[in-house]
Amino acid sequence: MKKILLIENHLHLYKRENSKIWQIKLKLPNKKALRISSKSSILEDAKQIAIQKYDLINLKISNNKDIKIKKKHPIKTTHLINSKKLSKKEIEYLIKESYKYIKFNKQKIKKNKILEGRTIFNLFFEDSTRTRTSFEVAAKRLGADLINVALKDSSINKGETLLDTITTINSMDPDVLIVRHPEEGISEKISKLVKSCVINAGDGSREHPTQALLDALTIKKKFGSFKNLRIAICGDIMHSRVARSNIEILSKLGSNINIIGPKEWIPNDIKNLEVNIYNNMKEGLKGCDIVMMLRIQKERIVEKIMPNEKKYFNQFGLDYKKLAYAKKNAFVMHPGPMNRGVEIESKLADDITRSLIQEQVAMGVAIRMACLEILISNKDIYGT
Ligand code: CP
Numbered sequence: 001m002k003k004i005l006l007i008e009n010h011l012h013l014y015k016r017e018n019s020k021i022w023q024i025k026l027k028l029p030n031k032k033a034l035r036i037s038s039k040s041s042i043l044e045d046a047k048q049i050a051i052q053k054y055d056l057i058n059l060k061i062s063n064n065k066d067i068k069i070k071k072k073h074p075i076k077t078t079h080l081i082n083s084k085k086l087s088k089k090e091i092e093y094l095i096k097e098s099y100k101y102i103k104f105n106k107q108k109i110k111k112n113k114i115l116e117g118r119t120i121f122n123l124f125f126e127d128s129t130r131t132r133t134s135f136e137v138a139a140k141r142l143g144a145d146l147i148n149v150a151l152k153d154s155s156i157n158k159g160e161t162l163l164d165t166i167t168t169i170n171s172m173d174p175d176v177l178i179v180r181h182p183e184e185g186i187s188e189k190i191s192k193l194v195k196s197c198v199i200n201a202g203d204g205s206r207e208h209p210t211q212a213l214l215d216a217l218t219i220k221k222k223f224g225s226f227k228n229l230r231i232a233i234c235g236d237i238m239h240s241r242v243a244r245s246n247i248e249i250l251s252k253l254g255s256n257i258n259i260i261g262p263k264e265w266i267p268n269d270i271k272n273l274e275v276n277i278y279n280n281m282k283e284g285l286k287g288c289d290i291v292m293m294l295r296i297q298k299e300r301i302v303e304k305i306m307p308n309e310k311k312y313f314n315q316f317g318l319d320y321k322k323l324a325y326a327k328k329n330a331f332v333m334h335p336g337p338m339n340r341g342v343e344i345e346s347k348l349a350d351d352i353t354r355s356l357i358q359e360q361v362a363m364g365v366a367i368r369m370a371c372l373e374i375l376i377s378n379k380d381i382y383g384t
Contacts, residue, residue, distance in 0.1 A: 001014055001015065001016060001017060002014060002015040004043070004047075006047060006050055006051065006054075007054065009027065010026065010027055010028060010054070011024070011025070011026055011027075011050055011051075011054050012024070012025040013025075013038070013043070013046050013047065013050055020041040021037055021038065021039065021040065021041055022037075022038040022040060022041065022043065022046035022050075023035060023036070023037055023038065024036045024037070024038050024046070024049070024050045024053060026050070026053060026054055026057060028057065028058070034057070036053060038050060051108070052109075055107065055108040055109045056109060058107070072377075072381065073093065073097075073374050073377060073378065074089065074090070074093050075090040075093050075094065075374060075378070076378055076382060077090075077375070077378060078197045078375055078378045078379045078382060078383075078384045079187075079191045079197055079198045079199070079375070079384070080197075080198075080199045080200065080209055080210065080371055080375060081187045081188050081191060081198060081199075081200040081207070081209070082188070082200070082207055082209065083207060083209045083212055083244075083245040083248035083249050084248055086209070086249070086252075087252075088252045088253060091213070091216065091249055091252060091253060092253070094213055094367065094370055094371065094374070095213070095216060095217050095220055095367070097370040097373070097374065098217050098363070098366040098367045098369070098370040099366075101365070101366035101367075101369040101370055102221070102362075102363070102366045104141070104366075104369075105141070105362070105365055105366055105369075110141045111141060111143065112141060112142050112143055113142075113143040114142050114143060114373060115139065115142035115143050115144035115175075115372060115373065115376060116143035116144070117143075117144075117145075118143075118144040118145070118175040118176075118376055119144070119145050119147070119172070119173070119174045119175055119176075120135070120139045120144050120145070120146045120147070120174065120175060120176040120177075120178065120372070121146075121147050121149055121169055121174050121176070121177050121178065122135055122136060122146060122147070122148045122149065122178050122201075123149050123151065123165075123166075123169070123177055123178065123179045123180070123181075124148075124149075124151060124178075124179075124180045124201070125151055125162075125179075125180060125181040125182065126180050126181060126182055126202065126299075128180055128201070128202070129336070129337065130335075130336050130337075130361060130364060131180065131201045131202065131208075131210070131211070131364075132148070132180075132201070134361070134364040134365050134368055135178050135199075135201065135368050135372075136148065137365050138365050138368035138369040138372055139176075139372060141365070141369060142369055142372060142373065144175070144372070149169070151165075162181075162186075163193070166190055166193060166194060167193070169194075170193065170194040170195060170196065173195070173196075174194075174196045175196055175197065175376050175379065176196055176197045176198070176199060176372060176375060176376065177190065177194060177196050177197070177198050177199070178198075178199045178201050179198060179199070179200060179201060179203075180201040180202045180203075181202075181203055181204070182203075182204050182299075182300075183203060183204055184203050184204035184205065184206040185203060185206065186203050187199070187200035187203050188200075191384075194384070195384055196379070196384065197375040197376065197378075197379050197384060199371065199375070202241050203241065204241065204300070205238070205239045205240060205241055205244070205297070205300060206241050206244060207241050207244060207245050208241040208242050208245050208335075209245050209249075210364070210367060210368055210371060211241075211242050211245060211246075211335050211364075212242065212245035212246045212248065212249040212250070213249065213367045213371070214360060214363045214364040214366075214367045214368075215242075215246055215249075215250070215292070215333060215335070215360060215363075216249050216250060216253060217363040217366065217367050218333065218356050218359050218360045218363045219231075219250070219255075219290060221359070221363065222331060222356065222359075223289065225254075226250065226253035226254045226255045227254045227255075228254075228256075229254075229255040229256070229289045229290065230255070230256045230257075230258060230287050230288045230289055230290075230327075231246075231250055231255050231256070231257055231258070231288065231289065231290045231292060232257075232258040232259075232260055232284055232285055232288040232290065232291045232292065232326065233246060233247065233257060233258070233259055233260070233292045233294065234259075234260040234261060234281065234284070234291060234292065234293055234294060234316060234318065234343075235260075235261055235265075235293055235294035235295070235296065235316060235343050236261065236265050236294050236295065236296045236297050236343075237259055237261045237265050237266055237267065237270055237294070238261075238264075238265040238266065238267045239265075239296075239297035239300040239301065240294045240295075240297060242294060242335045243259075243270070243294060244269075244270075246292065247259075247270070247273055247275060251273070251274055251275070256276070257274075257275040257276070258275070258276045258277075258278060258284045258285070258288060259275045259276065259277045259278065259284075260277075260278045260279070260280070260281055260284035260285070260316070261279065261316065262279060262307070262312075262315070262316065263279050266279070281315070281316060281318075281322045281325065282322070282325050285322065285323075285325035285326040285330075286325060286326070287326070287327060288326040288327060288330055289326075289327055289330055289331070290330060290331050290332075290333060291318060291323060291326055291330055291331070291332050291333070292332075292333040292334070292335075293318050293332065293333070293334045293338075293343050293344050294334075294335070294343065295334075295335075295336075295337060295338065295339055295342075295343060296312070296339065296342060296343065309339075309341075309342045312342060312343075313341060313342055313343070316343070317341070317342060317343050317344060317345065318332065318343065318344045318345065318348060319344075319345035319348060320345065320347075320348055323348065323354065330354075331354060331355070331356050332344070332348060332349070332351075332354050332355045332356065332357070333355075333356050333357065333360060334349065334355075334357050334360075335360070336357065336360075336361070338357075
């Protein structure tokens with residue numbers, strides 16, 4: 001009998017005498033061995049089929065064992081709108097619950113059924129790449145149906161009001177609405193009108209809670225703890241919802257926050273928070289473990305004059321030289337989208353020994369999976 005080992009002790013291919021077809025023997029710990037025909041006489045095809053079967057069976061077991069929709073979570077909310085409303089314990093719980101999805105997202109086959117039959121709408125009234133696609137990936141990996149409403153082609157162009165659009169979608173009985181809009185506080189208003197859960201995916205310069213949660217998850221994974229960490233948030237603080245949500249969440253978790261930016265871009269509401277404010281990168285980066293760079297939010301700087309980009313980069317853009325003002329092994333973060341050469345040096349942004357930017361994107365999927373699972377589970381129990 002011809003025998004080929006694919007995964008030690010777990011997966012073999014073999015051919016019986018007088019048969020051209022490869023057979024698969026699959027043995028998982030504490031399970032009976034399974035023998036399945038690959039239905040192929042070609043070794044490479046049979047290998048591929050065997051690996052697919054192995055992944056599928058592994059996934060089935062992990063679905064049954066590890067990831068089940070919980071009945072009750074210590075966090076009871078059905079909306080995720082303001083970071084301010086999340087307690088330290090709730091943030092820690094959301095982070096903890098994301099870890100199973102980090103593991104899940106490393107599997108070859110990333111499909112679960114825990115949100116099968118659930119309907120989620122992406123309502124993006126402002127441009128997005130990361131947040132919109134990340135929610136779409138998260139929802140689909142959990143088995144939900146996600147509808148991207150093409151708002152640029154919607155009846156809003158024919159004069160329909162936002163309220164009418166929302167009322168129309170609400171009548172389709174969705175489970176979650178994910179809303180990005182330039183108006184501050186709009187997600188909160190929508191949550192009072194609809195029967196579904198509402199997630200704020202960015203409202204003007206105010207809040208972007210899932211961005212701050214994914215940043216916190218990235219930091220937790222890298223450093224293990226938030227205690228004694230010093231995090232610099234640098235750049236256009238005035239127009240940044242990411243800055244506001246991150247200050248709220250990271251300081252609640254126990255980190256010290258340094259805010260660095262031009263004087264005219266440090267707003268009064270930030271000055272009243274428990275942060276240290278600097279207008280100079282050399283001073284502000286001293287002792288920092290993480291340097292979080294922000295994009296100049298050109299779309300919100302309508303009436304004011306934009307700074308000269310070269311001058312801005314020299315003063316506030318992050319390059320290797322300025323990064324050396326921080327701790328020796330400090331890491332760089334950026335929520336994206338990046339303006340290379342304006343707030344960050346291109347080479348540094350791509351340097352995976354210093355930059356966590358791609359890791360932030362991966363963590364975004366995991367945290368959003370946890371958020372969707374928890375909010376929908378809460379909606380089933382408590383209603384909205
Ligand atoms: N970080 C972030 O919100 O990116 P997008 O605008 O691409 O969604």
